[in-house]
Amino acid sequence: MNAEIIAVGSELLLGQITNTNARFISGQLSELGINVYYHTVVGDNVDRLVNAIKVAETRADLIIFSGGLGPTKDDLTKETIARHLGTVLEIDNYAMQSIEEFFTLQNRIMTDNNRKQALILKDCEVLINRHGMAPGMLLEKNNRIYMLLPGPPKELEPMFQFEAKPKLAARVNDGAQIVSHVLRFYGIGEAELEVKVQDLLENQINPTIAPLASDGEVTLRVTAKAYSLEQAEQLIAGAKDEILRRVGQFMYGENDDSLSSKTAKILIDNNLTIAAAESLTAGLFQSELAENPGISQSLIGGVVTYTEQAKREQLGISADLLENYGIVSSQCAVAMASKVKEKFGTDIGIGLTGAAGPEGHDNQPAGTVWIAVVIGDNEPQTYQLHLTGQRNTNRLRAVKRTFAFIIQLLTEQGYRK
Numbered sequence: 001m002n003a004e005i006i007a008v009g010s011e012l013l014l015g016q017i018t019n020t021n022a023r024f025i026s027g028q029l030s031e032l033g034i035n036v037y038y039h040t041v042v043g044d045n046v047d048r049l050v051n052a053i054k055v056a057e058t059r060a061d062l063i064i065f066s067g068g069l070g071p072t073k074d075d076l077t078k079e080t081i082a083r084h085l086g087t088v089l090e091i092d093n094y095a096m097q098s099i100e101e102f103f104t105l106q107n108r109i110m111t112d113n114n115r116k117q118a119l120i121l122k123d124c125e126v127l128i129n130r131h132g133m134a135p136g137m138l139l140e141k142n143n144r145i146y147m148l149l150p151g152p153p154k155e156l157e158p159m160f161q162f163e164a165k166p167k168l169a170a171r172v173n174d175g176a177q178i179v180s181h182v183l184r185f186y187g188i189g190e191a192e193l194e195v196k197v198q199d200l201l202e203n204q205i206n207p208t209i210a211p212l213a214s215d216g217e218v219t220l221r222v223t224a225k226a227y228s229l230e231q232a233e234q235l236i237a238g239a240k241d242e243i244l245r246r247v248g249q250f251m252y253g254e255n256d257d258s259l260s261s262k263t264a265k266i267l268i269d270n271n272l273t274i275a276a277a278e279s280l281t282a283g284l285f286q287s288e289l290a291e292n293p294g295i296s297q298s299l300i301g302g303v304v305t306y307t308e309q310a311k312r313e314q315l316g317i318s319a320d321l322l323e324n325y326g327i328v329s330s331q332c333a334v335a336m337a338s339k340v341k342e343k344f345g346t347d348i349g350i351g352l353t354g355a356a357g358p359e360g361h362d363n364q365p366a367g368t369v370w371i372a373v374v375i376g377d378n379e380p381q382t383y384q385l386h387l388t389g390q391r392n393t394n395r396l397r398a399v400k401r402t403f404a405f406i407i408q409l410l411t412e413q414g415y416r417k
Contacts, residue, residue: 001172002035004060006052008068008077009151010043021066021149021156028160030210031180032169033225034062044074050084061144062168067151069134071113078137078148082121085141089119092126095135102133121148127163131155138167145171179232180223183243184257186404188250190218196246200239207235209243216397217259252407259403262417264292266407267299267348270415275344276302277315277336279327279353280369285399300344305336315339328354328364333372334380341374348406349374352398357391369398373409381409 005022012019019041026036038059042052056063068077082089096118103110117134120126127136127147132155137148147164149156169178185193190213194201197220200209207224220243224235244251253262267274276285286302289295305311308322317335325331333351341349354369355361361368367387374380383405387394411417 001033001061002037002059003029003062003064004038004040004056005036005064005066006040006042006049006056007066007151008042008044008049010045010074012041012067013043020153021151024153024157025064025066025149025160028165029168030221031178031223032165032172033178034168034172044068044076046076046080049076049080053081053084057144062147063144064147064149066149066156069117069136069148069150071111071116071133075116078119078121081146081148085121085139085146087139087141088122090122091115091118092120092135094126095120095129095133098129099133121146125167127159129155129159130162131158136163138164176225176227177229177232178223178225179229179236180221181236181240182255183220183222183240183251184253185218185220185247185250186216186252186259186400188218188247189213193218193220193247193250197243200242207239209239215393216400252404259400259407260288261292263403263406264289264295264298266410266415266417268294268297270410271297272348272410272415273298273300273344273346274348274350275300275340275346276350276352277340278302278304278350279306279311279336280356281352281395281399282306284395285350285352285402288399288403300346302344302350303340311336315343326362326364328362328368328370330370330372330382330384333370333382334374337372337374337380347376350402350406352402354385354394354398356394356398357387357389367394369394369401371398371402371405373402373405375409375413378413381405 007019011017022039040052042048065077068075121137121139124137124139129135134150136159139146207222210221212219222236222239224232226232283304303314305314311317333353336351337349351372355364355366357366360366369385371383
């Protein structure tokens with residue numbers, strides 16, 4: 001089955017919002033073995049939407065629409081599709097009741113245009129909206145599937161996962177299950193990783209292996225199709241073992257893991273506390289770490305010391321050290337890590353300093369970063385980066401490298417992962 005995704009909304013064309021729905025839906029469809037060959041974006045215009053539908057019908061078995069199911073005049077997706085397919089709209093009683101109950105609970109008056117959200121295509125399968133008002137729809141007509149989904153991601157994503165995806169799976173997989181497992185790598189480039197698993201990529205049948213790179217990380221998605229979950233997992237395990245035999249030293253996590261979450265886990269599991277002193281990252285390290293539940297028992301505190309004066313006054317770093325070695329130096333990073341560890345009484349101290357760009361700093365070129373980690377009474381460990389990205393990309397990459405460095409050092413010292 002081949003699919004095309006049509007996102008409806010002038011706000012997408014104006015750049016006011018990003019089309020994250022297409023990315024999400026494509027990822028979900030790939031797990032079902034459904035090919036997505038085209039993404040289309042069209043504004044709130046009937047004629048242009050009809051033209052987009054006609055084009056999609058020439059090249060897709062499954063056409064998925066996102067957006068345009070709301071109560072306003074520019075929400076015209078289902079009306080346009082109904083007219084194009086020669087069918088009518090009718091009220092879905094369950095949706096209507098849900099909308100009425102919402103306004104009653106909110107003690108608000110429901111205007112007539114809100115009833116529009118309860119309209120569905122005649123003879124469609126209804127996709128219940130448990131996070132909003134307008135239901136989704138799935139209609140088979142002329143040997144083609146038309147699927148209509150709401151635009152807000154908070155409504156679309158759960159609707160697709162729990163309502164639409166099972167219905168599609170039943171149609172395309174003949175009882176088989178599609179199972180995916182993601183392997184996450186850091187410290188190896190996409191090209192180098194691909195070379196090491198090139199023969200696996202070229203000879204793949206079942207399971208399939210798909211690489212993806214983003215922000216200095218690389219992932220391999222291993223997807224198997226089988227008639228039982230156990231069979232699928234066995235296929236994935238075989239491929240995973242061969243991949244790890246070749247590049248296992250670079251793998252830091254799986255599935256929904258991130259460098260931040262893996263760092264948080266090793267800290268929490270080993271009852272370790274941490275504090276950070278940040279210069280170029282300006283609190284980004286602590287912010288990323290704080291996204292993980294339970295981290296409050298490990299992340300004790302930290303400081304942002306962006307200027308030389310702040311480093312002296314907030315951390316007590318000597319003026320002589322800063323004058324002799326400079327702010328962008330291993331000595332400064334070590335002093336920051338040691339001082340913040342002492343200040344907050346933690347097991348681990350982190351120091352991050354550098355020149356994020358676009359200009360250099362302290363006679364060091366843009367992209368120069370020093371990371372220092374002090375663990376217990378051990379000697380401070382440092383890591384230097386030479387980054388070439390944009391300013392904020394450099395800041396994020398510095399934080400990711402810091403997480404990877406912490407994981408590496410703690411693992412080498414015998415802390416359980």
